[in-house]
């Protein structure tokens with residue numbers, strides 16, 4: 001049985017005070033939950049407040065990105081060691097926005113996954129296809145390439161130490177959600193791809209869904225057999241919405 005993970009990706013939103021209020025709101029509601037794991041990934045400047053506020057709670061903290069290198073002359077970058085020092089348990093790697101706007105290739109993403117694990121945290125590897133690719137029937141081909149690149153560079157064993165998020169690009173921030181059946185089909189494909197190399201790792205790896213997940217559709221998505229949680233964007237910016245999704249995760253955990 002895979003414990004559901006509901007993670008909020010705040011992206012580049014909020015102010016110091018709104019971030020603190022949001023964290024406090026999540027913490028209040030999270031106290032009543034126990035079966036699902038809950039994580040929040042605020043922008044880097046708010047991690048310090050995050051670490052202070054979530055201390056002694058079950059809510060985990062995550063970074064949205066990380067540098068491929070350990071330290072040195074990399075202006076503007078943030079290292080995995082820094083994220084670990086500020087209490088991060090998770091780091092989102094290879095989000096489609098990073099792949100698209102900042103040129104992150106599969107090779108760069110694989111390096112990020114490795115350095116996150118070296119620093120004692122868990123990466124959340126994001127994969128997903130564009131609308132064009134889906135309409136051309138290339139969804140599985142694209143996902144396979146993104147997964148296989150990590151297997152080739154970091155080995156199949158690396159999948160024992162990470163989480164995956166399937167985020168169809170056409171569903172991110174668009175209000176269009178993959179149907180539970182569409183998402184389940186891709187989640188199953190990802191799991192089979194990994195299980196084909198290592199049965200036990202395939203059975204264990206958590207695969208989250210991301211892309212316009214909201215209180216109104218979370219239950220249907222999270223009750224699919226291979227959907228093990230959510231990576232939530234917009235709906236993670238309102239504590240009540242995020243907590244409603246967390247409760248759906250709890251219910252799916254049985």
Ligand SMILES: O=C(CO)COP(=O)(O)O
Nearest residue numbers: 009172173211212233234
């Ligand atoms: O990109 C996402 C999470 O990483 C999903 O964003 P939305 O929930 O806003 O569609």
